[in-house]
Amino acid sequence: MEHQFSIRGFPISNTDFVRYTVIASLTLCSILITAIALSKNAGALYPQLFYFPILYATYFYPKRGIILSGFCGVVYECLIYFSLYPDTFALWSATGQAILFICVALAVGYFTNIIRISEARYRSIFENSLLGIILFDKNQFTISLANHQIAAMLGYTVEEISHVTFSDLFFSRDLQRRFFEHLGSGENIKNFETCFATKTGEPHWVILSWSRIDDVVVSCSITDIHAEKMAREMAVDSSTQYQQLTESSPTGIVITNHTKILYANPAFSRFSGYKPDECIGRIITDSILEEDKDRFVTFAGKWELPSPVPDRAEFRFLTKEGENRQAVLYFTPIIRNSRPAGLINIVDNTEWEEYRGRVEQTKERRKEMMRAVAHELRTPLQPILGYLNLLLQDRNSFGITDETWQILDRCAKSVDQERQIINQMLELSVLEGEETSLDYSVFSVPGIVNGVIANGGYTLKAEIAVDIPHDLHFEADRQKLSYVVDVLIANGVNYSKPPKKVWITYRDSPTLPFHRLAIQDNGIGITEAQLDAIFKPEDDGTSLSSKHNAGGPGLSLAIAKKYVQLHGGYISVDSIGNIGSTFTIHIPKKRPDKDQPS
Amino acid sequence: MTRKIVVIEDDQPILDLMGILLKKLGYEPILIPNGLDALTSVRADPPDLILLDIMMSPLSGWEFLERLRNEYNLREVPVILFTASPVVPEKMEKLNDPKLGILQKPVTYDELKAAISHFLA
Numbered sequence: 001m002e003h004q005f006s007i008r009g010f011p012i013s014n015t016d017f018v019r020y021t022v023i024a025s026l027t028l029c030s031i032l033i034t035a036i037a038l039s040k041n042a043g044a045l046y047p048q049l050f051y052f053p054i055l056y057a058t059y060f061y062p063k064r065g066i067i068l069s070g071f072c073g074v075v076y077e078c079l080i081y082f083s084l085y086p087d088t089f090a091l092w093s094a095t096g097q098a099i100l101f102i103c104v105a106l107a108v109g110y111f112t113n114i115i116r117i118s119e120a121r122y123r124s125i126f127e128n129s130l131l132g133i134i135l136f137d138k139n140q141f142t143i144s145l146a147n148h149q150i151a152a153m154l155g156y157t158v159e160e161i162s163h164v165t166f167s168d169l170f171f172s173r174d175l176q177r178r179f180f181e182h183l184g185s186g187e188n189i190k191n192f193e194t195c196f197a198t199k200t201g202e203p204h205w206v207i208l209s210w211s212r213i214d215d216v217v218v219s220c221s222i223t224d225i226h227a228e229k230m231a232r233e234m235a236v237d238s239s240t241q242y243q244q245l246t247e248s249s250p251t252g253i254v255i256t257n258h259t260k261i262l263y264a265n266p267a268f269s270r271f272s273g274y275k276p277d278e279c280i281g282r283i284i285t286d287s288i289l290e291e292d293k294d295r296f297v298t299f300a301g302k303w304e305l306p307s308p309v310p311d312r313a314e315f316r317f318l319t320k321e322g323e324n325r326q327a328v329l330y331f332t333p334i335i336r337n338s339r340p341a342g343l344i345n346i347v348d349n350t351e352w353e354e355y356r357g358r359v360e361q362t363k364e365r366r367k368e369m370m371r372a373v374a375h376e377l378r379t380p381l382q383p384i385l386g387y388l389n390l391l392l393q394d395r396n397s398f399g400i401t402d403e404t405w406q407i408l409d410r411c412a413k414s415v416d417q418e419r420q421i422i423n424q425m426l427e428l429s430v431l432e433g434e435e436t437s438l439d440y441s442v443f444s445v446p447g448i449v450n451g452v453i454a455n456g457g458y459t460l461k462a463e464i465a466v467d468i469p470h471d472l473h474f475e476a477d478r479q480k481l482s483y484v485v486d487v488l489i490a491n492g493v494n495y496s497k498p499p500k501k502v503w504i505t506y507r508d509s510p511t512l513p514f515h516r517l518a519i520q521d522n523g524i525g526i527t528e529a530q531l532d533a534i535f536k537p538e539d540d541g542t543s544l545s546s547k548h549n550a551g552g553p554g555l556s557l558a559i560a561k562k563y564v565q566l567h568g569g570y571i572s573v574d575s576i577g578n579i580g581s582t583f584t585i586h587i588p589k590k591r592p593d594k595d596q597p598s
Numbered sequence: 599m600t601r602k603i604v605v606i607e608d609d610q611p612i613l614d615l616m617g618i619l620l621k622k623l624g625y626e627p628i629l630i631p632n633g634l635d636a637l638t639s640v641r642a643d644p645p646d647l648i649l650l651d652i653m654m655s656p657l658s659g660w661e662f663l664e665r666l667r668n669e670y671n672l673r674e675v676p677v678i679l680f681t682a683s684p685v686v687p688e689k690m691e692k693l694n695d696p697k698l699g700i701l702q703k704p705v706t707y708d709e710l711k712a713a714i715s716h717f718l719a
Binding site: 370 | 708
């Protein structure tokens, strides 16, 4: 901030103060010189010495300099007049000198002003330019001038960059050589793209334009294109990547304007049977099977909406060779060349559909076979079971001894087991094959548990401890859950070690979404290998069912598992060798939504 | 008076067995090995109950049942489907016939007794 002086109440600035001081001292100098010259009568030469201080002042301060020279001219004229009077020639000569002096002062002032304005103009361009500007020596490549912009661009200070030679600014020898070639052509060059090295040695892309100022000095302006170049390279990179991705994708990819194909990748070309260039310009609708066209038109109609949303649908296509193919179309709205377009992924699932069909067929066939097998297995059992029953019912009329009766009874029990196994096998095939609906009701849990224990006569075989709140209720399929409880209790009883003991406990946890009903035995436990196989109907000999003889628990456990899964729950097993196993039934506290598949 | 039960079954050993069991249960069994003959028989002499096998030819159990229910005087005769096929229960439920029961082969003596007495109490 400039300090304020004042002369008679008028404020003057620091700069003006210096100015006035300079002018005043120079004027004083002039007058002193003139006075000394006159007093020594040194002739006409000396007084003219005062031109120089005044011209000097005029150079710095043209306006005031001219006023001053006018004033000094008049003073000089007066002094000469008094001293030389009546020498007329001398007077005219002095007057002429005074006029000449004023003219010179005017000319100096005028040109100084022009130079000053032009200098100011160029200085402002040089300093404020957004371009980097460097003046360098054409032969030595020394930098005579560099603006702040170029210094900042390359990470130097203005001072530092002026010590660097221009040729050293290039990032590589090769770039330097190319620059020399262009410079050597002697022409003014515009838009020469090259790469400079920053102070830290990083590449920095620029565009140079240069022109010769004279035989030696070259003025070079430098445009920073690094960011733009990097962005462009990145765009090219990612565009190349995208292209590679789409070209190598096994999924058909198509870009459309409405239903007209603008781009199709090789996978789509293979899928449709049309060559890539044949695909371009085709209407997708033409490739859709006649029966699906109406549906497709509706589907594609949604692409025309002001703000379309991603969508998917399955259609059958007709290839160029007339083959039918099935595919899922995934539509995504995109912007291509500033216009809305559609990106469509076409996933060919013809083979998958065929496979699915075959699987369905196999399942159906298996179900049919299971039914046929069941029929064929059950029918011959009827006479065996019937006659055995007859003999057992009426032993006296057939004269059956106790021993024979016992043998027959064993036979009847075996047939009955066989019957149960067939029934379970069928139940399992039904559970695996199709949806089984659950008959939900709210029922008392201690009710069914005690019912199962009583019906199974389990208290005769083991000590059963039940610890369930008397008011506990589940919402589930009562019959199926009874079956599950029965299977697990039977399992526990069968695998307990004497003295056999089975605990049935309800474990509540308010934070869990499941009711937990645990059935624990004091048996031999289950090995890791058995744990995996225990719920599987396929028996490889390691599971419990292979050693079990009461209706195949392998099948019944598998059915129990399926029943619980139908409810949206699961059965977990914890087992410790020689201490026992705990089977925990997890049944959702809240009945799963009917719409959701369980 | 002894109640008459017609057994229609194309498997001879089972047919014979049913004859013995029904007699033992105190009914009068009429054993017929095919549906067409059975239809003639029941038209001529309506029984108290029919035990009907399903998988028979030339007339299947279902066809027999349909014709039976079309006869005015046979509409109310209780029929117990006697079958080894696992699809029968589903089909039977759809018919929603109160005079229709089912026994899945193989049946025990007690099951047979219970099923019949359900209709002929």
